Amino acid sequence: MTITQLEYLIAVSKYGSFTKASEKCYVTQPTLSMQVQNLEEELKIKIFIRGTKPIQLTEVGEKVIEQANIIIREALKMKDIVSYEKNYIGGEFKLGIIPTITTILPIFLKKFNKKYPNVNLKIIELNSDTLINQILTEDIDGGITSTPLNHDNINEIPLYYEPFVAYIPTKSKLSEIDNLKIEDLEYSSILTLKERHCFAKQTSKIFKNINQNFDFNIGNFETLIQLSDQGFGITLLPILYSKTLSEEKIKKLKYFDEPEPARQVSIIYSKNKLKSPIINALSNLIEHISRTLIKPNDVKIISPK
Numbered sequence: 001m002t003i004t005q006l007e008y009l010i011a012v013s014k015y016g017s018f019t020k021a022s023e024k025c026y027v028t029q030p031t032l033s034m035q036v037q038n039l040e041e042e043l044k045i046k047i048f049i050r051g052t053k054p055i056q057l058t059e060v061g062e063k064v065i066e067q068a069n070i071i072i073r074e075a076l077k078m079k080d081i082v083s084y085e086k087n088y089i090g091g092e093f094k095l096g097i098i099p100t101i102t103t104i105l106p107i108f109l110k111k112f113n114k115k116y117p118n119v120n121l122k123i124i125e126l127n128s129d130t131l132i133n134q135i136l137t138e139d140i141d142g143g144i145t146s147t148p149l150n151h152d153n154i155n156e157i158p159l160y161y162e163p164f165v166a167y168i169p170t171k172s173k174l175s176e177i178d179n180l181k182i183e184d185l186e187y188s189s190i191l192t193l194k195e196r197h198c199f200a201k202q203t204s205k206i207f208k209n210i211n212q213n214f215d216f217n218i219g220n221f222e223t224l225i226q227l228s229d230q231g232f233g234i235t236l237l238p239i240l241y242s243k244t245l246s247e248e249k250i251k252k253l254k255y256f257d258e259p260e261p262a263r264q265v266s267i268i269y270s271k272n273k274l275k276s277p278i279i280n281a282l283s284n285l286i287e288h289i290s291r292t293l294i295k296p297n298d299v300k301i302i303s304p305k
Contacts, residue, residue, distance in 0.1 A: 016054020090118030160290035189233030
């Protein structure tokens with residue numbers, strides 16, 4: 001039994017096809033099939049039910065794949081241990097990030113890649129609950145999300161505090177106000193993201209009374225802005241996202257009096273510190289860049305939970 005054979009098993013299970021698995025593993029299909037067959041003969045079991053599309057696992061095969069995943073994860077930790085002891089900043093790092101924070105990716109990725117060329121950064125967009133679960137199961141190495149989470153098994157390194165701004169259509173009476181107070185928006189029609197986004201939870205905490213004439217199940221800020229322009233209401237935006245808008249739309253932004261409602265954005269990871277050299281490199285770079293983009297105003301942090 002070899003690590004390579006286990007990787008082939010996992011690939012076939014994942015893609016449901018020997019052909020697709022061989023493509024993803026960069027080997028020929030006969031080579032992969034032979035290695036899987038050799039392992040089945042060694043274990044004296046059938047792992048896959050061939051002839052089905054997609055290929056299915058046998059009952060014992062499901063248990064073998066579960067154990068194979070554990071073995072592969074533990075084998076990869078050996079490299080992490082060596083990197084940690086040497087304080088080497090390199091290797092693969094799977095980073096989850098929630099959709100409302102992806103605006104920062106173009107801001108730091110190029111600089112990070114240039115400064116740390118030995119890091120193979122794999123970025124996955126996940127909602128906050130899935131991101132947390134995948135950190136706990138070690139499917140990803142870290143994540144960038146809104147905090148504080150106050151989770152016993154997760155470490156948090158705050159990166160920056162991001163104020164919220166209001167996007168107010170020109171026809172609204174509120175467009176005539178220079179600096180907003182939270183009370184100014186009470187009883188207004190507030191457009192928010194779908195509930196699974198922590199940003200929607202934070203919005204609902206800011207306003208005690210939200211007038212919702214329509215129930216929109218929206219997953220992105222761009223659509224909320226379009227609806228706002230059509231007169232359906234007002235929406236809140238993270239300030240870094242607002243910097244990506246056109247000059248025409250930026251004119252419709254209104255800023256809150258201090259303390260501004262804001263979110264704390266952090267890099268989070270499990271208590272296992274083997275990836276800490278990369279985590280520290282990421283956090284230091286993002287924190288440094290954010291200081292040049294966000295003014296250090298007095299803010300009131302809105303919890304995502």
